[in-house]
Amino acid sequence: DSGVTQTPKHLITATGQRVTLRCSPRSGDLSVYWYQQSLDQGLQFLIQYYNGEERAKGNILERFSAQQFPDLHSELNLSSLELGDSALYFCASSPRASGSTGELFFGEGSRLTVL
Amino acid sequence: QKEVEQDPGPLSVPEGAIVSLNCTYSNSAFQYFMWYRQYSRKGPELLMYTYSSGNKEDGRFTAQVDKSSKYISLFIRDSQPSDSATYLCARGLMEYGNKLVFGAGTILRVKS
Numbered sequence: 001d002s003g004v005t006q007t008p009k010h011l012i013t014a015t016g017q018r019v020t021l022r023c024s025p026r027s028g029d030l031s032v033y034w035y036q037q038s039l040d041q042g043l044q045f046l047i048q049y050y051n052g053e054e055r056a057k058g059n060i061l062e063r064f065s066a067q068q069f070p071d072l073h074s075e076l077n078l079s080s081l082e083l084g085d086s087a088l089y090f091c092a093s094s095p096r097a098s099g100s101t102g103e104l105f106f107g108e109g110s111r112l113t114v115l
Numbered sequence: 116q117k118e119v120e121q122d123p124g125p126l127s128v129p130e131g132a133i134v135s136l137n138c139t140y141s142n143s144a145f146q147y148f149m150w151y152r153q154y155s156r157k158g159p160e161l162l163m164y165t166y167s168s169g170n171k172e173d174g175r176f177t178a179q180v181d182k183s184s185k186y187i188s189l190f191i192r193d194s195q196p197s198d199s200a201t202y203l204c205a206r207g208l209m210e211y212g213n214k215l216v217f218g219a220g221t222i223l224r225v226k227s
Contacts (some may be wrong), residue, residue, distance in 0.1 A: 002158060002160065004158070035217075042217055042218065042220060043159070043203060043220070044217075045141055045215065045216065047219075056214045083198075090159075092158070103149075103161045104159075104161070104215065106158030106159050107158050107161065108158050109158055
């Protein structure tokens with residue numbers, strides 16, 4: 001158990017809808033990362049937050065947004081969903097923002113299916 | 116061209132075999148390299164990391180980095196069925212953020 005909690009584990013929704021994925025980082029970790037994993041694209045970095053502020057941005061679509069709250073949990077909002085958004089969404093956490101060993105602690109993921 | 120290229124496999128080997136997993140990368144700015152292991156229906160977990168060229172050993176696992184050819188490898192000795200998983204190579208930059216770029220992952224199956 002990595003200590004990172006993600007909810008929901010599974011989500012099925014329709015095109016055009018909006019969903020929110022939630023992540024609680026390991027106790028004491030200030031950085032939260034969101035990754036998308038699909039069969040054809042692999043594990044893609046979306047965005048990183050450190051202590052409530054956006055720190056790094058990857059291949060995140062404009063339809064997606066994220067935030068990190070004062071209690072350090074994070075939410076990833078996906079809107080106007082398309083079939084191609086079906087994927088596993090992972091949250092990861094680490095103690096610091098940068099300059100670390102690069103070890104990220106991943107949750108078990110939220111599997112999103114868009115029909 | 117993807118920043119990190121990795122053969123997706125699957126790679127199937129008998130128990131006890133030596134396994135070689137490989138990645139190439141295109142960005143010379145990458146400063147650290149790591150291997151993550153992902154079991155089915157689980158999140159990735161860090162297996163090994165290294166900052167420099169050369170070899171690093173940890174039990175049955177050896178990570179090898181060749182910065183001149185932008186090539187990294189993971190060797191698994193005496194492979195076990197419990198090693199069956201997807202192995203992801205990753206590169207990172209020690210910059211403002213902590214962005215890691217992952218390869219697509221290689222599926223390994225160790226047959227007993």
